Amino acid sequence: MAPTTRQPAEHPDPPAGKTPLVRGKGRPRSATADQAILDATREALAELGWGGLTMGHVAQRAGVAKTTLYRRWPSKSELVVDAIASLFDQLECADRGSLQADIEAVVARFAELLTLPETQTALLALFAEGSRDPQLRRRIRERIVQPQKVLVEHGRANAQARGEMDPDLDPATADEEIGIIFDTIAGTVEHRLLVSGEPVTADWIRRFTTLLLGPLPGLLR
Amino acid sequence: MAPTTRQPAEHPDPPAGKTPLVRGKGRPRSATADQAILDATREALAELGWGGLTMGHVAQRAGVAKTTLYRRWPSKSELVVDAIASLFDQLECADRGSLQADIEAVVARFAELLTLPETQTALLALFAEGSRDPQLRRRIRERIVQPQKVLVEHGRANAQARGEMDPDLDPATADEEIGIIFDTIAGTVEHRLLVSGEPVTADWIRRFTTLLLGPLPGLLR
Amino acid sequence: MAPTTRQPAEHPDPPAGKTPLVRGKGRPRSATADQAILDATREALAELGWGGLTMGHVAQRAGVAKTTLYRRWPSKSELVVDAIASLFDQLECADRGSLQADIEAVVARFAELLTLPETQTALLALFAEGSRDPQLRRRIRERIVQPQKVLVEHGRANAQARGEMDPDLDPATADEEIGIIFDTIAGTVEHRLLVSGEPVTADWIRRFTTLLLGPLPGLLR
Amino acid sequence: MAPTTRQPAEHPDPPAGKTPLVRGKGRPRSATADQAILDATREALAELGWGGLTMGHVAQRAGVAKTTLYRRWPSKSELVVDAIASLFDQLECADRGSLQADIEAVVARFAELLTLPETQTALLALFAEGSRDPQLRRRIRERIVQPQKVLVEHGRANAQARGEMDPDLDPATADEEIGIIFDTIAGTVEHRLLVSGEPVTADWIRRFTTLLLGPLPGLLR
DNA sequence: ACTTAAGCGAGACGGTACGTCACGTCTTGTT
DNA sequence: AACAAGACGTGACGTACCGTCTCGCTTAAGT
Incomplete structure (x- = not known):
């Protein structure tokens, strides 16, 4: 993004923006x-x-x-965002019957993605680049972070539907809680795998999830 | 001799290794x-x-x-490790009277470091580089991660001394719990600040700490 | 492709090799x-x-x-060969009516080239480099030495045409004589100017040429 | 030479200047x-x-x-001059009974020196360096060129003693002739060996010497 | 014996040039 | 107008030597 060039179309991000409706006059892009x-x-x-x-x-x-x-793509960073994002598109959140099970599934799925060599090397590098480039950070959030966050939100919706959580929770407060929980899940798994270099086992996931679901005042009924 | 050879050379990192007892033969490094x-x-x-x-x-x-x-220094990465590490050397852990207060202080101190521009841009980049270079990862852990982890261990010792925690806890289990808690603290703060881009306020710290101190089965008496 | 490989690459030296008949595919060299x-x-x-x-x-x-x-150009040496070679391209050999006059003209022309500062400093350095690099030596001979040698051969042809020399001379023997004479002319002028540091005056040229043309047994009729 | 440093003794060239008579006060040079x-x-x-x-x-x-x-030694050039010069110190000029034989011996001896790898690579490089550094050129002449030139002068003296040459030759004219002959011998052999890359055989020496001794007007009786 | 002063090895130091790499742009001719 | 190819200006890379400078030690000569 932020094209220093004199191109007209400020890099329309074709993979996301599909084929332009008005077909140009020349040869179409392959x-x-x-x-x-x-x-x-x-x-x-x-x-x-x-x-x-x-x-x-x-x-x-x-x-x-x-x-x-x-x-x-205007730069290596943007290219890699798109290349990595496709891996995160496939995230799903099946209802596994309990909040604990759902969260464990999300953690496991995220940890699985983070063991791919391409993800390991790319994700932190992108975050690092993004720390000085708000444009890029926005793009990373849209394409990579948001799809994960949605899982947590689905998890909450499922929990509310199952009656595990109060359905009348104040939306603003709930959003904040979700933010905390999401940062905790994502950040902890990343730190465990990429910084501490320790594996994420089923046992670890269970203990970490239990830690998460402790009091959560206001979330649990 | 043989300066043309391609030895690993191990770069003894003099700034860390104090003054050598055996004075070198040539002109000493400045x-x-x-x-x-x-x-x-x-x-x-x-x-x-x-x-x-x-x-x-x-x-x-x-x-x-x-x-x-x-x-x-053999590379930019190693140089930056040492440059950043000095910022983390000053970490202390005063006993503030309760586990909750101690943890809040640690989180606040860490968040403070992560708002320095040099730390923001360097830390994730180092972690990213380390994901492909075990040598570097080890060095990062020694110089940057470990000093932080020590704080959490001190916090536990203080809590045990105060009687907030069972002093007869199995050491192995305790180490694992500390690992989980440390990854959670560090990872979450990093993710909050550098990926989500949200500020770490006193209120957020309080809520996050409360989340952490929920059940902690076996840790709390 | 494969710009990282370490092929000899043979550096086709386009400036010498005219315009290639088969037009390359990319942007042509300037x-x-x-x-x-x-x-x-x-x-x-x-x-x-x-x-x-x-x-x-x-x-x-x-x-x-x-x-x-x-x-x-793969190296300073090759570059300088081509840069200097262009100075030697302009050599001509007008028929001045006698072998003595022709040789004097050649010597004078060569001495003139050797008083240019760029030639003085470059020629011996190239020869020195060439003494350890057969590839370079071949190149020097092709681009710099040969054009001079041709002059001597033209001089002989002219002399034969004028009847000063036996036209039926055995070619092999004649080649050897030309080699001797050429080495003598070139080497002597170089040594005089660059090693002894003495000027090449018209008088010196006359005396040196006279020395050369002494007996020439078998060459002069 | 040409010391850019602030040393007092302008590089006294110890190998040539023996041990100084006034022994210094400190530790003597090894x-x-x-x-x-x-x-x-x-x-x-x-x-x-x-x-x-x-x-x-x-x-x-x-x-x-x-x-x-x-x-x-203040520079690589000066060092190499001295290193190479010692090879030229051993030159001798036995009286072989005729001027032709004497010259052939000189040519052969010089050609022999020029086949040593250290001489090949050093000599032309020194001459090249000298072309821009009069100080160095003088030094080269003193240590390397002059010892060779002396041989030619000895040859002339021998020839005069044997009656092959006019002993009453005008000294100035004779010096000039010697200069021409010396430049011719040295330059030609160098060019033959180092530029043309052809060997110097006994046959070549004989023919070259014959060429040299042609008229020598005024020198030969 | 003791001082003095230079020589000596080792190696760190501020520089300069090296030859290579990747960048992002441009100019070809072709599709 | 997109495309493959590849040349282009730019700037950083990590290395090699340069010639100088500190170190601590050694080796004599002159007290």
């Missing part, structure tokens, strides 16, 4: 190229890590010219 | 240079961020030759 | 850059000498990136 | 170090060539500190 680039990006991330990832390398591996790549 | 480099690194981090930090720039700002810099 | 580089090289040689000549300096003076320079 | 340095220089020249020769490398190979080296 859809297969998009996919090849994203695949190549994930592969290269897994093999070489964030630091070893190169725009030129991705282009070469995708069988695409560098110009084609820059026509779609 | 202690002022060490300090100037670390200071310049912190300043440059705050101004330019991790991505904008350049070895050449640091050298120039410190009034030092690039070779002098590389003689001490 | 012809003006070639000329600017060679000009800058000659100027820098004259000002700073071989030892003071720097690839970075040449690039800057030519208004060109260092990479552009290295894309064409 | 004579073995001098020899070790010169030997190391010659060896390194033969192995690595002029371009690969490094002051640090020589010091290391000689088992000597860099400071010791710089205390004696």
Whole structure:
């Protein structure tokens, strides 16, 4: 984003923005190229890590010219956001019958994603880049963080539907609680896996979830 | 001898290793240079961020030759570890009279560190680099993570001394619990500040701490 | 492709190899850059000498990136060969009516070239480099030495045409004689100017040529 | 020479200047170090060539500190002059009975020196350096060129003693002739061996000498 | 014996140039 | 107008030597 170039269309982010309704006059963009680039990006991330990832390398591996790549993504960060985001699109939240079970499932699913080499190397690097680039941080939140947060919200909805939680909770307060819980889940798993370097086992998940569900005053009936 | 060889060279990291007892034979390394480099690194981090930090720039700002810099630190990552680590050396853990107060103080102190621009930009980047470099990860743990973890351990000792916790707790189990709690504190604060981008207020700290101190089965008497 | 490989790469030296018949696929190399580089090289040689000549300096003076320079010439030596070679391209050999006059003209022309500051500083340095690099030595011979040798051969042809020399001379023997004479002319002038540091005057040329043309057994009729 | 430093004694060139009569007050310079340095220089020249020769490398190979080296020689060039000069000290000129035989012996001896790898790589490089440094050129002439030139002068004296040449030759004219002949011999052999890259065989020497001794007007009786 | 002064090894120091890499843009001809 | 190819200016990289400078030690000569 923040194109310093004189291009008209401020990088329309094609993978998200589908095909433009008004077909341009010239040759349309290749859809297969998009996919090849994203695949190549994930592969290269897994093999070489964030630091070893190169725009030129991705282009070469995708069988695409560098110009084609820059026509779609303005920088390595944005490209990787999209490449990683697709992994987080598949998150689901089946109702497993209890809040504890639901949260354990979410934690397990998130931990699973964080053991992929491409995710390990990319996620923290993106967060780091985002700490100085609000535009990028917004994009990361939209494409990567939000899909996870939705799971927690679904979990709460399910719990309320099951009668485990008070359905008449003040929405603002509930949002704050969800924020705390989400930061806690995501941050803790990331720190456990990527900083402390300890594995996330089923036992750990159970104990961590139990810690979470302790008092939660106002959330539990 | 053989300066052209490609030995791992292990970079003994003199700034950390005190003064060697056996005085080296040649001209000793300049202690002022060490300090100037670390200071310049912190300043440059705050101004330019991790991505904008350049070895050449640091050298120039410190009034030092690039070779002098590389003689001490093998890479930007190791240099930044030491530069940031000094900020974490000053952590203390005064006994504030209750476990809740102690934990709140730790969280507040950590959040405070994470609002420094140099810490914000450097910490996640270091963690990201470390995800592919075990050597670096070990170093980060020793110099940055461990000093924080010690605080949590002190907090537990204080709580036991005050009688808030069972002093006869099985050490292995206690260590695991400490691990969980530490990952939770550190990870959550990082995620809150750097990923979610929300501020860490006194109110948030209180609520988060309360969440933490809920059941803690076996820890609380 | 594969710019990271360490192939000999043979550096096709486009400036010498005319325009390739098969037009390359990408953006063609800038012809003006070639000329600017060679000009800058000659100027820098004259000002700073071989030892003071720097690839970075040449690039800057030519208004060109260092990479552009290295894309064409693999080393300072090869670059200087081409830069100096252009000076030797202009050599001619007008028929002055007698062998003595012709040789005097050749000697004078060569001495004239050797008084240019860029030639003085570059020629011996190239020869010195070539003494350990057969590849470079071959290149020097092709681009610098051979054009001079041709003059001597033309002189012989002229002499034969004028009847000063036996036209039925055994070619092999004649080649050897030419080799001797050429080494003598070139080596002596170089040594006189660059080692002994004495000037090459018209009188000196006359006496040296007379020495050369003494017996020439079998060559002169 | 040409010391840019603030040392008092303008590099007294110890190997040539023997032990100073007035012994200094401090520790005297090590004579073995001098020899070790010169030997190391010659060896390194033969192995690595002029371009690969490094002051640090020589010091290391000689088992000597860099400071010791710089205390004696101000630069690589001066050091190599002395290292190479010792090879030219051994030149002799036995009277072989005729001018032709004497010259052939000189040519053969010089060609022999020029086939040593250290000489090949060093000689032209020194001449090249000297082309921009009159101080160095003078030194080269004194230590390397002059000893060779003396041979030619001895040859002339022998020839005069044998009656092959007019003993009453005008000294000034004779000096000029000697200059021409010397430049011719040295330059031609150098060019033959180092530029043309052709061997100097006994046959070539005979033909070249014959060419030289053609008319020599005024020299031969 | 003791002082003095220089030589000596080791190696850190501020520099400069190196040759390479990736960047993001541009100019080709082709689709 | 998108595309593959690849040249282009830019700037950082990490290394190699440069010649100088501190160190602590050694080696004599002159007290």
